[in-house]
Amino acid sequence: MVKPLTIAIIGGGFSGTMVATHLLRLANCPLQIKLIEKRANIGQGLAYSTAVEHHVLNVPAGKMSAFPQESEHFINWLQNRYSEKAFTANSFVSRHYYGEYLQSILQEAHEKARKDVQIEHIHYEATELQPVDDQVVITCGNGRQITADRVVLALGNLPPSNPPIADPSFYQSRRYQRWAWSTSLENIVQPDDAILLIGSGLTALDLVVNLHYKGHQGKIYMISKRGLVPQAHQQTPAYPFCLKTEQNLNGLFKHIRQEVKKAEKLGYDWRSVMDALRPHTQDIWKSLTLVEKRRFIRHLRAYWDNHRHRIASGVSDIITKLRTSQQLSLYAGEIIAYQEDMDGVTVTVRPRGSEHTHTIKVQTVINCTGSERLTSQWQYPLLKNIISTGVAQPDALELGLEVADNGSLVSRTGAKSTTLYTLGPLQKGCLWETTAVQESRQQAEKLATTLLDSFSLRNTIRPLKSSTINIESYTVQPMITPAANFVGVAPY
Ligand SMILES: Cc1cc2nc3c(=O)[nH]c(=O)nc-3n(C[C@H](O)[C@H](O)[C@H](O)COP(=O)(O)OP(=O)(O)OC[C@H]3O[C@@H](n4cnc5c(N)ncnc54)[C@H](O)[C@@H]3O)c2cc1C
Structure with a gap:
């Protein structure tokens, strides 16, 4: 008469998917994994949900294994699954392959897991967390409540807030897109439109490449404070570098x-x-x-x-070509004002280091400033909830949450949680380098071990307080992700 322990993972992008995968692989006791992901598909997150073929990984395939100890895992998977494409370790492959790869990893881990280790995709947004005794009650957008023994926040990259400006009224306009990823370009851009992209990093370049392949004819402007674009990758040999860290x-x-x-x-x-x-x-x-x-x-x-954060050389070539032809212009500076009229918006720009301003006329402005950086700007209900209740606190730089070395959240009073953990981008302030696969894959494996170890410090199997559920008849809902979302993979 036992009830399995429950680990809820909020967020099913790379980080959440890999924590779930390692739990499925490593659990040696009955376990329920609740993977709460508001998107229909697990494994994709923001980065790998694009279906656009020329949205490629920023890292060669040979360095994108999801498993730290098996460096060729991704390239082997690619070569098996897409043998006709002749991918090599140096290929910059489309990002959608990576989402598919993560789904297949989770699928395989699920198939090989103990029968009493189960996973369920809960397709809702988690909006609140409430610690109750030694458990946590999670409330989802539909009002459904889930009680878990451990909770992992794998929320990933958050949509950016609007760039600060004296008069923000333009941000209500249909000519403004607050988040580059929130809709497809066709919905907001006509082929001859002049477009202003705020930001000149990876997100902006993704959009430029997309516009280029769609045959966009209009002018594209990018603006950022320093006017820097990511450098291009090159194949480089490993350099033996021993750094003394005890320096300012x-x-x-x-x-x-x-x-x-x-x-x-x-x-x-x-x-x-x-x-x-x-x-x-x-x-x-x-x-x-x-x-x-x-x-x-x-x-x-x-x-x-x-x-x-470098780009594939193919992407760099497109950017160079568009800049040479002057279809793409890059500004270092800041936006001072927007003035909208019938046929577009006049944007007043002050170049970096200049006292003078000038104007650009465009039809659409798209915010490409990447994911939200400052906790004080967070609009997410769940994050606002855990900070306002003191369950968690922002790190000192306000780039993410205050997190202990083992990934546990630190509360407003400074206590390390024994039930709430995180990994990935939310650790930005504590670790800085924590957003990409190379770091997150290690964190995911380590966190899964930490979670399972934390149970064995208690009892592996917790007796039911009121003996109402028989383990034999305890049915677990299957993953509700539709089969069609798993390319070539059976549903859970
Ligand atoms: C466009 C782009 C390209 C990138 N390319 C690369 C690359 O080539 N190589 C590399 O190493 N890294 C790349 N990265 C870095 C990337 O951040 C990581 O590789 C990885 O995707 C991070 O995974 P994550 O799970 O932490 O976050 P995410 O992928 O952002 O996933 C978080 C998930 O949580 C869900 N979620 C959030 N809040 C809730 C909630 N309250 N309830 C339910 N669900 C919720 C979201 O829907 C999302 O699916 C890229 C990032 C971006 C944005």
């Missing part, structure tokens, strides 16, 4: 610049040095003081991001 920010960057010069003399590229830094970035970040972290964000972040 100035010392660190001096050291990195010297190392780049040294590497270049030896025939390496700066990219090799950046790549060598990657495994140490979280430790470097943790070693900086709060003041130094703030200085980094204010002065260096844009430069760091455009060297660290």
Whole structure:
């Protein structure tokens, strides 16, 4: 007469899917996994839900394995599933393949799991969390409540808020798109429209590439504070770089610049040095003081991001071509005002370092500033709820949540939760380097182990308080994801 333990995972993008996968693989006791994902499809999240063929991964396939110890897992999967396409470890493949890959991993883990380890996709948005004794009650958008012994927040990338401006009334206009991903381009852009993209990072470039392939004829403007676009990838050999972390920010960057010069003399590229830094970035970040972290964000972040988050060379070629033909113009500066009229919107822009302004006339403005950075701007009901109730607190930089080393949330009073955990982008302020697959895959495996270990510290199987449910007759709802959403994969 036992009731299985329940782990609820809120968010079924890469992070949530991989925590679920590892739980299915590792659980050695009866377990219910509730994967609460508001999208219809598990495994895609924001990054891998695009069906657009030329929306490619920013990382070569050979570096995108979902399993840290099996570096060729993704490329092997690709070559088996799409043998006709001749993908190699250096291919930048369409992102939708990656969503399909994650679905197949979860499917396989589900098939191989113990019979009493079950998973259910709950297709709703979770809006509230309430710790009750040693459990947590999750309320979903439809009013459904789920009680879980452990909860993982795998909420990922949050939609950005509107860029600050003196008169924000234009943000109500149909000519303004608050979030680049919220609708397809066809719904908002005509082929000859002039378009302004706010931001010049990966999101903006995704849109430019999309417009290019759709045969867009109109002018495209991109504007960002520094006018930097991500650098292109190049195949680079691994560089042996030993970094001393016990330095302040100035010392660190001096050291990195010297190392780049040294590497270049030896025939390496700066990219090799950046790549060598990657495994140490979280430790470097943790070693900086709060003041130094703030200085980094204010002065260096844009430069760091455009060297660290690189693009496929094919994407870079398109951007160069469009800039050369002057269909695409890039501004470094800020938007001062919008003036809408019958045939468009006149945008007043002040170039960086200038006192003068000038205007651009466009038909549509799209916010491409990436995911929301500041916790104070969060509009998400669930996050607002856990911060307002003190169940969690923002990190000191307000880039995410305050999180302990084992992934558990830290409450307003500073207590480490024994029931609530997170991973991925919500740890940005604590770890800095925590949004991409290379980091999240390790976090997912570690967190699944932490969760299961935390149960065995208690009882593996918790007796029912009132013995009403017989394990034999305890039925678990199947995953409700429709079969059609799993390309070539049977439904759960
Ligand atoms: C466009 C884009 C391209 C990228 N390309 C790469 C790449 O090539 N390589 C790489 O390593 N990284 C890439 N990244 C980084 C990317 O963030 C990670 O690879 C990964 O997708 C992060 O996964 P996640 O699960 O943490 O977040 P997400 O993918 O954002 O998933 C979070 C999920 O949680 C769900 N959710 C949120 N709140 C709730 C709620 N309250 N209730 C229910 N469901 C909820 C969302 O619907 C979403 O599906 C890219 C990111 C973006 C945005």
